[in-house]
Amino acid sequence: MTALSTLSDAQLVQRCRGGDPDAWNELVERFSRYVYAIATRGFRLGEADAEDVFQEVFTRVYTNLHKLRDDAAVRPWIAQLTRRLCLDTIAKKGREQPEAEAAPEEVDQGLAELDEAFAVREALAALPEACQEILGRFFTRDQSYRTISEELDLPSGTIASRIARCLGRLRVEIEGRSEGSGGSRE
Amino acid sequence: MAARCAPDSWAEAGGVAAQALAIQERAGQLAQTDAEVWEVALAALERTRSADPQGDHELEQKLNRAAAAPLEIAQLGADTAELAALTSERCEPQYRADAAAAAALAAGGARAATHLVEVNLTVREGDVRLERARASDRAAWEWAERVLETIR
Numbered sequence: 001m002t003a004l005s006t007l008s009d010a011q012l013v014q015r016c017r018g019g020d021p022d023a024w025n026e027l028v029e030r031f032s033r034y035v036y037a038i039a040t041r042g043f044r045l046g047e048a049d050a051e052d053v054f055q056e057v058f059t060r061v062y063t064n065l066h067k068l069r070d071d072a073a074v075r076p077w078i079a080q081l082t083r084r085l086c087l088d089t090i091a092k093k094g095r096e097q098p099e100a101e102a103a104p105e106e107v108d109q110g111l112a113e114l115d116e117a118f119a120v121r122e123a124l125a126a127l128p129e130a131c132q133e134i135l136g137r138f139f140t141r142d143q144s145y146r147t148i149s150e151e152l153d154l155p156s157g158t159i160a161s162r163i164a165r166c167l168g169r170l171r172v173e174i175e176g177r178s179e180g181s182g183g184s185r186e
Numbered sequence: 187m188a189a190r191c192a193p194d195s196w197a198e199a200g201g202v203a204a205q206a207l208a209i210q211e212r213a214g215q216l217a218q219t220d221a222e223v224w225e226v227a228l229a230a231l232e233r234t235r236s237a238d239p240q241g242d243h244e245l246e247q248k249l250n251r252a253a254a255a256p257l258e259i260a261q262l263g264a265d266t267a268e269l270a271a272l273t274s275e276r277c278e279p280q281y282r283a284d285a286a287a288a289a290a291l292a293a294g295g296a297r298a299a300t301h302l303v304e305v306n307l308t309v310r311e312g313d314v315r316l317e318r319a320r321a322s323d324r325a326a327w328e329w330a331e332r333v334l335e336t337i338r
Contacts, residue, residue, distance in 0.1 A: 146321070156268075164205065165197075168201055
């Protein structure tokens, strides 16, 4: 049996439509951080409001999944649902542009950055362990070549070129994904 | 710059350019941190001279923090020189002198940062921070010499 985490978005949606409860769990697991990040970082909602949006998004996904025309476009569909619900929440609370509320262009930029970050994260997860390890150490944990060399027991002088090769693989992975997800939306 | 100027001329150019940008960003932040923690340490040193009862412990903590930033800068210098050496090996010949200049500048930065670690009042001979800074300095100069050799 295929591990659900290795399925593409489209395959996962098909399994959900087929009524597989594990697939639903995987779908929520896969997109939960994304939805929460849009609510809290994109729209700066508080924890309680973000939680409400989160619940409502997945309720709507559950009830309306059959309306999604392109299974591969589930991510942008969920993003759109989340945005709408965040705006509804803000409108309902009748906020009068408090200082914490971002301007629309800031929100758009924040959401674009979130999309990019999640795309990179997913592509990174598809790389071999060794690449994930070295890229994570250099770019996420800000480790020096020397530290990476010592801790991974790699000869000094190969770190920079290995990172460069792994970045090349990451680029190919990201480009492959963006080519494969150019379908229409609901 | 050499990697970005000809990104398609060698397979790893894009990856090298990305690393260079990450190092550049980190170096800028570290330089700012270095200046800030040094100001704080200096103020603490003044207070100690005027017999502030908070005493030596606070000063030591602040001086320790003041040694951390240049140590990281020295390591970044070694990383940059190594990246420049890789660039120099793979890039088109017309960019080799730029890579050599980058390696030499990075080695100079590592040397200056190592000196700041050496003169920190909390750092003594045999201190692991000093050893690490000096190792970075040596590595940076070895890479730089290797690159400079190719253009002499």
